[in-house]
Amino acid sequence: MSSGEIERESGKMDGRPWPWLDTSLPFLGMVLAVTALATNMIISKMAMSSGTSFFILSLYSNALATLIVFPFAFFFHRSKRPPMTFPVIWRIFLLAVFGYLAEIGSYAGINYSSPTLSTAMLNLVPAFTYILAVIFRMEEVHLGRFSTISKSVGTVVSIAGAFVVTLYKGPAILNKPLIAGSPIQLLLSSQQNWILGGILLAGASFLTSSWCILQASILKMYPAEMMIVAFYCLFVTIQSATGSLIAERDLTAWRIEADMGLVAIFYSAIVNIAFRLYVTAWCLSRTGPLFVSMFKPLTIVIAVVIGVIFFKDVLYLGSVAGALVLIIGFYMVMWGKAKEGEMNKDPESSINTSPLLLQDEPEQV
Numbered sequence: 001m002s003s004g005e006i007e008r009e010s011g012k013m014d015g016r017p018w019p020w021l022d023t024s025l026p027f028l029g030m031v032l033a034v035t036a037l038a039t040n041m042i043i044s045k046m047a048m049s050s051g052t053s054f055f056i057l058s059l060y061s062n063a064l065a066t067l068i069v070f071p072f073a074f075f076f077h078r079s080k081r082p083p084m085t086f087p088v089i090w091r092i093f094l095l096a097v098f099g100y101l102a103e104i105g106s107y108a109g110i111n112y113s114s115p116t117l118s119t120a121m122l123n124l125v126p127a128f129t130y131i132l133a134v135i136f137r138m139e140e141v142h143l144g145r146f147s148t149i150s151k152s153v154g155t156v157v158s159i160a161g162a163f164v165v166t167l168y169k170g171p172a173i174l175n176k177p178l179i180a181g182s183p184i185q186l187l188l189s190s191q192q193n194w195i196l197g198g199i200l201l202a203g204a205s206f207l208t209s210s211w212c213i214l215q216a217s218i219l220k221m222y223p224a225e226m227m228i229v230a231f232y233c234l235f236v237t238i239q240s241a242t243g244s245l246i247a248e249r250d251l252t253a254w255r256i257e258a259d260m261g262l263v264a265i266f267y268s269a270i271v272n273i274a275f276r277l278y279v280t281a282w283c284l285s286r287t288g289p290l291f292v293s294m295f296k297p298l299t300i301v302i303a304v305v306i307g308v309i310f311f312k313d314v315l316y317l318g319s320v321a322g323a324l325v326l327i328i329g330f331y332m333v334m335w336g337k338a339k340e341g342e343m344n345k346d347p348e349s350s351i352n353t354s355p356l357l358l359q360d361e362p363e364q365v
Contacts, residue, residue: 026282026283026286026287026291029279029280029282029283030279030280030283030291030292030295031295031298032275032276032279033276033279033280033283033295034295034296034298034299034302035302036271036272036275036276037272037276037299038299038300038302038303038306039267039271039272039306040264040267040268040271040272041106041110041118041299041303042303042306042307043260043263043264043267043268044057044107044110044264044268045110045111046260046264047260047261047263047264047265048107048110048111050260050261051257051261052256052260052261052264053244053247053248053253054104054107054108054110054111055104055240055243055244055247055248055253056244056248056253056254056256057107057261057264057265057268058100058103058104058107058236058240058243058244059237059240059241059243059244060256060265060269061264061265061268061269061272061273062233062236062237062240062269062273063237063241063269064265064266064269064270065233065268065269065270065273065274066230066233066234066237068269068270068274069226069229069230069233069274069278070230070233070234072226072230073224073226073227073229073230074230076226077224077226077227081224081227082222082223082224084222084227084231087221088218088221088222089231091214091217091218091221092218092228092231092232092235093235094214095211095214095215095218095228095232095235096232096235096236096239097239098207098208098210098211098214099207099211099232099236100236100239100240100243101203101204101207102204102207102208102211103204103236104240104243105200105201105203105204105207106118106200106201106204108197108200109121109197109198109199109200109201109204110197110201111197112196112197112200118197118201121198121201121202121204121205122162122201122205122208122296122297122299122300123158123159123162123163123296123297123300124159124202124205124206125205125208125209125212125293125296125297126155126158126159126290126293126294126296126297127155127156127159128205128206128208128209128210128293129209129212129213129289129290129292129293130151130152130155130290130293132209132210132213132289133213133288133289133290136213136217138213138216138288138289138290139151139288139290140340145339146336146339147335147336147337147339147340147343148336149336150332150333150335150336150339151290151332151333151336151337153329153332154328154329154330154331154332154333154334154335154336155294155329155333156329157325157326157328157329157332158294158297158325158326158328158329158330158332158333159297159329160325160329161297161322161323161324161325161326161327161328161329162297162300162301162322162326163322164318164321164322164325164326165300165301165304165318165319165322165323165326167318168316168318168321168322169316169317169318169319170316170317170318170321171316171317172314172315172316172317173315173316173317173320174308174314174315208293208296209289209293212284212289212292212293213289215228215281215284215289216284216285216288216289219281219284219285223285225278225281225282225285226278228281229274229277229278229281232277233273233274233277280292290333290337291337294330294333294334297326297330298326298330301319301322301323301326304319304323
């Protein structure tokens with residue numbers, strides 16, 4: 001059992017006040033993380049539509065995030081900081097490769113299509129993550145158990161619900177649809193190449209799943225979330241600088257003149273990279289990759305809510321119905337994980353596993 005698990009278990013035994021925070025905080029953290037991601041998709045699309053290169057957007061955002069995170073990381077882990085060894089360094093570098101390729105693929109996919117298609121393709125992340133987690137023995141599969149059946153069926157149901165939100169409209173139940181479309185809809189739907197965008201976004205989803213699996217294993221070796229995020233941002237900055245030098249030969253592309261471009265850079269650096277990556281790493285260390293990936297389909301629901309509230313987009317019956325189906329699937333997975341947690345706490349259990357969402361191989365921090 002890792003030190004983090006021992007501290008959490010000892011806290012429960014010592015009668016720590018508000019023990020429900022141990023399970024509630026990861027849930028709240030991931031809701032905030034996917035909200036940051038959905039908002040970043042919309043802002044980034046608006047910036048790219050105004051002429052900002054997604055290569056330059058990635059470079060400047062990660063460079064600014066590196067400058068922000070590094071001082072906080074050394075201050076946050078000043079008392080006890082594990083030694084940064086070469087095995088940890090090269091794994092973080094590989095993590096940065098996955099993250100940079102996923103980020104560029106996502107930006108390019110949004111540029112060719114729309115944030116709606118991007119959030120729809122994120123529905124593939126839980127399926128990819130579940131398969132990889134089973135392959136790397138981060139998730140147990142016992143076909144005769146209701147917990148495994150609930151996790152598997154819930155994953156499929158949640159993905160189906162998110163696709164319902166994307167593909168089925170139904171009658172409008174809030175705001176009136178405009179024949180010509182709202183300015184934001186016109187902005188986000190111009191010059192679309194859905195096939196190429198879909199391929200790029202599907203590849204980004206697989207890389208995101210691989211990113212979750214790899215980071216979970218790194219957190220086992222190096223239990224310092226902020227330091228991992230700091231070095232991750234540094235490596236992504238180096239990689240994005242190399243990619244930008246190759247892709248953007250015109251020096252004018254390196255100048256950010258549009259106001260929306262500056263907004264996108266600062267929002268992406270502070271909220272989408274620094275804040276979201278730390279929260280995601282924190283949740284990964286306490287729950288596991290499947291729990292984190294299950295929140296990806298919620299991104300499209302949050303994107304719909306943001307559109308309805310701030311851009312006066314039309315709320316359709318399909319969005320509400322799909323959201324309900326998605327929530328049902330999500331809770332099926334959570335129920336299966338909770339049942340596994342109960343079995344793991346049973347001393348008579350024939351399988352020696354860790355507490356809720358933390359499997360024996362690999363052990364989570």
